[in-house]
Amino acid sequence: MRVKKSVLIVLLMTALILGGGISFAVTEWLFVDESQLETTGITEEQYTDMLNELSESVQLPKVVQAFNQIQSNYLNDVTDEQLIEGAISGMLNSLGDPYSEYLNVETMKSFNEQIEASFEGIGAEVSMVNGVVTIVSPLKDSPAEKAGLRPNDQVITIEGESTEGLDLLEAVTRIRGEKGSEVVIEVKRANSEELIPFTIIRDKIPLETVYRDLIEKDDQSLGYIEITNFSENTANRFLEELSALEAEGIDGLIIDVRGNPGGLLEVVQEMLREFIPSDRPYMQWEDGNGEKERFFSNLDEEKPYPLTVLIDEGSASASEILAISLKEAVGANVVGQTSFGKGTVQTTVPMGDGSSIKLTVMNWLSAEGTSIHEVGVEPTIDVKQPDYYYSSPIVLEDTLRPDTVSNQVRFMQVMLEGLGYKLDRNDGYFSEETAKALQAFQADEELTGTGELDQQTADLIQTRIIERIRSGQDDRQKERAIESIIK
Amino acid sequence: MRVKKSVLIVLLMTALILGGGISFAVTEWLFVDESQLETTGITEEQYTDMLNELSESVQLPKVVQAFNQIQSNYLNDVTDEQLIEGAISGMLNSLGDPYSEYLNVETMKSFNEQIEASFEGIGAEVSMVNGVVTIVSPLKDSPAEKAGLRPNDQVITIEGESTEGLDLLEAVTRIRGEKGSEVVIEVKRANSEELIPFTIIRDKIPLETVYRDLIEKDDQSLGYIEITNFSENTANRFLEELSALEAEGIDGLIIDVRGNPGGLLEVVQEMLREFIPSDRPYMQWEDGNGEKERFFSNLDEEKPYPLTVLIDEGSASASEILAISLKEAVGANVVGQTSFGKGTVQTTVPMGDGSSIKLTVMNWLSAEGTSIHEVGVEPTIDVKQPDYYYSSPIVLEDTLRPDTVSNQVRFMQVMLEGLGYKLDRNDGYFSEETAKALQAFQADEELTGTGELDQQTADLIQTRIIERIRSGQDDRQKERAIESIIK
Numbered sequence: 001m002r003v004k005k006s007v008l009i010v011l012l013m014t015a016l017i018l019g020g021g022i023s024f025a026v027t028e029w030l031f032v033d034e035s036q037l038e039t040t041g042i043t044e045e046q047y048t049d050m051l052n053e054l055s056e057s058v059q060l061p062k063v064v065q066a067f068n069q070i071q072s073n074y075l076n077d078v079t080d081e082q083l084i085e086g087a088i089s090g091m092l093n094s095l096g097d098p099y100s101e102y103l104n105v106e107t108m109k110s111f112n113e114q115i116e117a118s119f120e121g122i123g124a125e126v127s128m129v130n131g132v133v134t135i136v137s138p139l140k141d142s143p144a145e146k147a148g149l150r151p152n153d154q155v156i157t158i159e160g161e162s163t164e165g166l167d168l169l170e171a172v173t174r175i176r177g178e179k180g181s182e183v184v185i186e187v188k189r190a191n192s193e194e195l196i197p198f199t200i201i202r203d204k205i206p207l208e209t210v211y212r213d214l215i216e217k218d219d220q221s222l223g224y225i226e227i228t229n230f231s232e233n234t235a236n237r238f239l240e241e242l243s244a245l246e247a248e249g250i251d252g253l254i255i256d257v258r259g260n261p262g263g264l265l266e267v268v269q270e271m272l273r274e275f276i277p278s279d280r281p282y283m284q285w286e287d288g289n290g291e292k293e294r295f296f297s298n299l300d301e302e303k304p305y306p307l308t309v310l311i312d313e314g315s316a317s318a319s320e321i322l323a324i325s326l327k328e329a330v331g332a333n334v335v336g337q338t339s340f341g342k343g344t345v346q347t348t349v350p351m352g353d354g355s356s357i358k359l360t361v362m363n364w365l366s367a368e369g370t371s372i373h374e375v376g377v378e379p380t381i382d383v384k385q386p387d388y389y390y391s392s393p394i395v396l397e398d399t400l401r402p403d404t405v406s407n408q409v410r411f412m413q414v415m416l417e418g419l420g421y422k423l424d425r426n427d428g429y430f431s432e433e434t435a436k437a438l439q440a441f442q443a444d445e446e447l448t449g450t451g452e453l454d455q456q457t458a459d460l461i462q463t464r465i466i467e468r469i470r471s472g473q474d475d476r477q478k479e480r481a482i483e484s485i486i487k
Numbered sequence: 488m489r490v491k492k493s494v495l496i497v498l499l500m501t502a503l504i505l506g507g508g509i510s511f512a513v514t515e516w517l518f519v520d521e522s523q524l525e526t527t528g529i530t531e532e533q534y535t536d537m538l539n540e541l542s543e544s545v546q547l548p549k550v551v552q553a554f555n556q557i558q559s560n561y562l563n564d565v566t567d568e569q570l571i572e573g574a575i576s577g578m579l580n581s582l583g584d585p586y587s588e589y590l591n592v593e594t595m596k597s598f599n600e601q602i603e604a605s606f607e608g609i610g611a612e613v614s615m616v617n618g619v620v621t622i623v624s625p626l627k628d629s630p631a632e633k634a635g636l637r638p639n640d641q642v643i644t645i646e647g648e649s650t651e652g653l654d655l656l657e658a659v660t661r662i663r664g665e666k667g668s669e670v671v672i673e674v675k676r677a678n679s680e681e682l683i684p685f686t687i688i689r690d691k692i693p694l695e696t697v698y699r700d701l702i703e704k705d706d707q708s709l710g711y712i713e714i715t716n717f718s719e720n721t722a723n724r725f726l727e728e729l730s731a732l733e734a735e736g737i738d739g740l741i742i743d744v745r746g747n748p749g750g751l752l753e754v755v756q757e758m759l760r761e762f763i764p765s766d767r768p769y770m771q772w773e774d775g776n777g778e779k780e781r782f783f784s785n786l787d788e789e790k791p792y793p794l795t796v797l798i799d800e801g802s803a804s805a806s807e808i809l810a811i812s813l814k815e816a817v818g819a820n821v822v823g824q825t826s827f828g829k830g831t832v833q834t835t836v837p838m839g840d841g842s843s844i845k846l847t848v849m850n851w852l853s854a855e856g857t858s859i860h861e862v863g864v865e866p867t868i869d870v871k872q873p874d875y876y877y878s879s880p881i882v883l884e885d886t887l888r889p890d891t892v893s894n895q896v897r898f899m900q901v902m903l904e905g906l907g908y909k910l911d912r913n914d915g916y917f918s919e920e921t922a923k924a925l926q927a928f929q930a931d932e933e934l935t936g937t938g939e940l941d942q943q944t945a946d947l948i949q950t951r952i953i954e955r956i957r958s959g960q961d962d963r964q965k966e967r968a969i970e971s972i973i974k
Contacts, residue, residue, distance in 0.1 A: 060551060066575040066589075066844055067547060069836050074582060075775045075847045083578045088553040090577015091570045095561060102553075288562045349556050357553055360562045405892050405914045427892045429916050 063087060088357065097360050099346050105354040115264065116206075117231030121176040122183065123205040124149055126168065132156075133163045133171040135187070139205060147200045153187040156195055160184065179204050209234045212241040214248060220486050223250040230263025230318040235270035242274070252485035253303070255322065256310040258336060258477070262317025265345060265364070271322065273297035275307065276329040276367065283325050284365040285345065292369065307332035308481045311377060312385075316340035321364060324377045329367040335381045335481040343373030383480045387426075388418030388465055400453040402435045409434070412453055415465045416441060418474070550574060575844065584847050586833050592841040602751065603693075604718030608663040609670065610692040611636055613655065619643075620650045620658040622674070626692060634687045640674040643682055647671065666691050696721045699728040701735060707973050710737040717750025717805040722757035729761070739972035740790070742809065743797040745823060745964070749804025752832060752851070758809065760784035762794065763816040763854065770812050771852040772832065779856065794819035795968045798864060799872075803827035808851060811864045816854040822868045822968040830860030870967045874913070875905030875952055887940040889922045896921070899940055902952045903928060905961070 067083055089102045103111055113119045123142025124135050133155040138144035155163055158174045166174070175183060181202050186195040209229045215222040223245035227234060245253070269283065274297075276282035281294035309323040309332055320339045326332035345362035365371055391414045392407075400409055410428035416437050417423055424433035435451035442449045445460055468474065554570055576589045590598055600606045610629025611622050620642040625631035642650055645661045653661075662670060668689050673682040696716045702709040710732035714721060732740070756770065761784075763769035768781035796810040796819055807826050813819035832849035852858055878901045879894075887896055897915035903924050904910055911920035922938035929936045932947055955961065 060547065060554060060571060060574070062571055062838060062840070063550060063574045063578075064547060065838060066578060069844060070578055070582070070587075070846065073834070073836070073846055073848055074584075074587065075831065075849065076582070076584075077775070078582060082581050084547060084549055086577040086579070086581025087547070087550045087574040088577065090573040090575070090580060091550075091553060091557055092573070093577060094569050094573025095557070095563070095565060097561075097563075100557075100561065288564070344562065347560070349560070351549060351552060353549070357556060359557065359560055361560055362562060405916045429892045 085355075092357065092359075095360075097344075099342070099344055099358070100360050101358050103348065103356045103358055108354060108356055111348075111356075114229070115232060117209050117229060117233065118204050118206045119176065120179045120204055121172075121202055122147075122149075122200045123203070124175075126155070126172060126175075128168045129154075133166065133168065142205055143200045143203050147198045149187065149198060149200075150189070153189050153196075155185055156188050157186040158183065177202050206233070207231075208237075210237040210241055212245060214245065214250070215254075215482060217482060218486050220251040221249060222482060222485060223253040224256065225253070226256040227260055227319075229260060230267040232264065232267070234263065235267045238271055239274065250305060252306045252308070254308045254310060254478075254481045254485070255326075256478070256481075257315045257319035257322060258310050258312040259314040260316070260319040261314065261340075262319055262342065265318065265321075268318040268321050269295065272325055272329075273299060275299075275303060275326060277302055280329050281367050281369075282329060283321055283367055284369050286363045286365055286371075287361075292365070294369075302330050306485050308484045309334050310477055310481050311336045311339045311379060312477070313337050313340060315377075317342045320372055320377045321366075324370075324372060325367040327377070327380065333381060333481075333484040334377060334379045335383055335484055336379050336477045337382065337384060338376040338378050339372075341372055341374045341376035343371045343375075381480055381484055383477045385476055386418055386474050387414045389469060389474075391415055391418075391465075393462060394453075394458040396453065396455055396458055399455075400430060402430045402432065402451065404430045406430075408458075409453070412438070412458065412461060415461050418468065419461070419464055572842075579844065579846075582847075584831075586829070586831055586845070587847050588845050590835065590843045590845055595841060595843055598835075598843075601716070602719060604696050604716060604720060605691050605693045606663065607666045608659075608689055608692055609634075609636075609687045610690070611662075613642070613659060613662075615655045616641075620653065620655065629692055630687045630690050634685045636674065636685060636687075637676070640676050640683075642672055643675050644673040645670065664689050693720070694718075695724075697724040697728055699732060701732060701737075702741075702969060704969060705973050707738040708736060709969060709972060710740040711743065712740070713743040714747055714806075716747060717754040719751065719754070721750065722754045725758055726761065737792055739793045739795070741795045741797060741965075741968045741972070742813075743965070743968075744802050744806035744809060745797050745799040746801040747803070747806040748801065748827075749806055749829065752805065752808075755805040755808050756782065759812055760786060762786075762790060762813060764789055767816050768854050768856075769816060770808055770854055771856050773850045773852055773858075774848075779852070781856075789817050793972050795971045796821050797964055797968050798823045798826045798866060799964070800824050800827060802864075804829045807859055807864045808853075811853040811857075811859060814864070814867065820868060820968075820971040821864060821866045822870055822971055823866050823964045824869070824871060825863040825865050826859075828859055828861045828863035830858045830862075868967055868971060870964045872963055873905055873961050874901045876956060876961075878902055878905075878952075880949060881940075881945040883940065883942055883945055886942075887917060889917045889919065889938065891917045893917075895945075896940070899925070899945065899948060902948050905955065906948070906951055 067087070070078065070083060071080075085102060085104060092100045092102055122144040123139040124144035125137050125139065127134055127136045135144070135149050135151055135153040135155065137151045138149045155171065155175075157163060158171065161174075163171050175185065177183060179202055182199055183202060184197060184199050186197045188195055207229075209227060209231050211226040211228075213224040213226075215224050223242070225238060225241055225245070227238065242253075272282040276297055277299045278297050280296075282297055284292055284294045286292045307326055307330060309326055311319065311323050311334055315323065315336075316339065320342065323332075323334050323339065327334050343363055343365075344360045345364050346358050347361045348356040348358050350356050363371055363373065391411045394408050394411045394415075396408060400406060405428055407428055409430045410426060413423055413426035413428070413434060416434075417426060419441065421437040421440055422433075423437050424431055430453075438453060438457070439449040439451040441461065442451075442457060447457060447460070450457075472478065554574070557565065557570060558567070572589060572591060579587045579589055609631040610626040611631035612624050612626065614621055614623045622631070622636050622638055622640040622642065624638045625636045642658065642662075644650065645658065648661075650658050662672065664670060666689055669686055670689060671684060671686050673684045676683055694716075696714060696718050698713040698715075700711040700713075702711050710729070712725060712728055712732070714725065729740075759769040763784055764786045765784050767783075769784055771779055771781045773779045794813055794817060796813055798806065798810050798821055802810065802823075803826065807829065810819075810821050810826065814821050830850055830852075831847045832851050833845050834848050835843040835845045837843050850858055850860065878898045881895050881898045881902075883895060887893060887899075892915055894915055896917045897913060900910055900913035900915070900921060903921075904913060906928065908924040908927055909920075910924050911918055917940075925940065925944070926936040926938040928948065929938075929944060934944060934947070937944075959965065
């Protein structure tokens, strides 16, 4: 009898720098195919025994000696836990692999939330509007919706404490909490003088990772599916939305994984098996000895319609597997910018006390067997977004005036150009022409036309830019993806 | 019978950022007063036994488990040593103290070289002149001098290999080596067509840390002593030079510790005992429980002449003890900029295999008992150097032209101002006025007057700036230090 065992395999990406100075850190993870551990043919008990045996045989006297020295002689107090976590993190750091890391009990919690694409809270999208924490919309069937919260409700207190002075993240952190626990918030609603109190019982809130659209153009219908993360339920949701689109009849499909940091390996594999026939591998992987394994589907035929995958600098890991394998195995177009370049697979090893270590165990390879690690997937059609997509936010200490030089002026220039104002330069020199464009913006927005960059003007420029990005009207990459199918 | 034991105590400063974007990392260290371990009253054997006992009693099963997991499952090969060093470094990192760190066998070697203010090599100061490694001067009595190397000799080969393409550090690294070993270099000398070969036996080369000068002004004589590091022999050398100055008769003394990163605690203590009488503490320290100890000299009287200490942002640790204690205990003036701010004392603990851990064990306090940690010593007379002292080097990718904006233009502007050229701005905007100043510089240096910033012009601007700094003609801090005594 073969013992089946699920092993959690993770793909992880850290500290990604985008153009324009925006940086962010994300985590991602993959389940491995269940067939994986079957091939080793050992039981879970045998595995545990082996581990214990190994633990007893190895001694780390030098580490123990250093541990004791620090505990006895260091100037300040230090806990054993702190040193032990430090030692484990230090061993993982010594590998020089940013994807191998220690996850303590708290980070494991958010790690699991990301894997499950869920969190514990009240289920309302909130935003900062004119300095006030405001409900954008309660999620469907969420505690927030059931309690009666409505769009545009202003959150004035949380647990009796004013939200004044909190930033959005601080407010969200206070609203969130364990499933089953209660939170009291008071909101101000238009047409109501008094604050309205709500007592809401927090629950587990699922996050959507798959969004579908049908694009009609030149008498053709294009399916469009955006995937924000490869989480536990993502493959099911993807196949659901794909079926719905196919039922309507589509002449092509665009899969958008821009900004998608990756996720569970099993999930992207399940998706690839829907597109790549059994006569060729849909992906491969390689262990530390260079031994390769090729993965095949049971699929008979390719889809009858052309495929395009949208990627950018923020597409990593599972997103990259999807893009390069569809490109190599079924000739999909890949539109956008060269992707992040993470070609390794991690597993999480529980340490028995709620913490885990995440460890790189495999290289994944494309359908044809190449690694994109630290290289990225090159698009077949290279398209950048307009410059303002990559601009950093404007951070002002003082009002900025003509004939000065600064990066903040540069960001403003790029954004004003994005909003359609004419400038002679965008290198950070605050020229006459720049002042005129700024005055024109101020006039259009009914602000005092100073031609100087003050906080109010900067905030409004950024609000307009965010609106413009959200409207999608300048999404050149998506336009080219549509053109790649409708010729 | 009391057993005497020397314990190596170190003050360490890492990653110091100066104004103008210049950053550097230095190490420093201190011996503690020998009286320190006597108070514990235990023998070295007892100490070792205690350590061993402790080692046996503590287990780190979670660390061992992580160690085994990494060794069995990590994608790439990894040595036990690497993981053990990683674990120790990780424990020290977890303290959040930049001065506690692991020193492996190699870093211990350069650490000891710094403590001893010596290195193993041939003893020649070298510089890069027109892209060629060139002997500036052989040190007195060094192997380089004995072998016959002379100033301006161009080093063409080292061990038969051309120096072309090497940077200065690479060349120096190849010339250096263990005491007793041989190195063959070939040099080109003016008035000689052929290369001249030299076979030089490397030796231990002591580094000078103390420099003396006698400044005559307004019929007064001022002693001036510069200290570059508090190394093993520094206190002796300092007292030697001080005696020589006092023998000539001085009306005041300037001690210059600008850019001095610190060193051995015992060394600065020995120096303080020469100036601060026995009726007041010359410094204090404090352990983790807040227990303080005050240190006293046997000195009867203060010096009959006034003292001034020169400090800057690069003066740290032992330099700061010297400055603040002379200020508080004998009313010395402190001239310059607020110092780095390192108020802790480290010890190195040998791990038995040539490596050590460096651990923060004490806070040192000023004569009056205040800590300057993360604050620095404030000067009594605040003086900045001219802006060009703090400028970053110009790094060009392309020739820079008028009506552009960049940091490189800013650095150039600051340097041209320093050289006496008139500009309308130094904010990085390449104005007409900037171009004119650049043309004037090019004319003065007999370069083509393009008014553009090319590599040749940039190199020459920097050469002139370095010459100007070395000449000391704009050393405002030193001028004010002299004025602080001669009123």
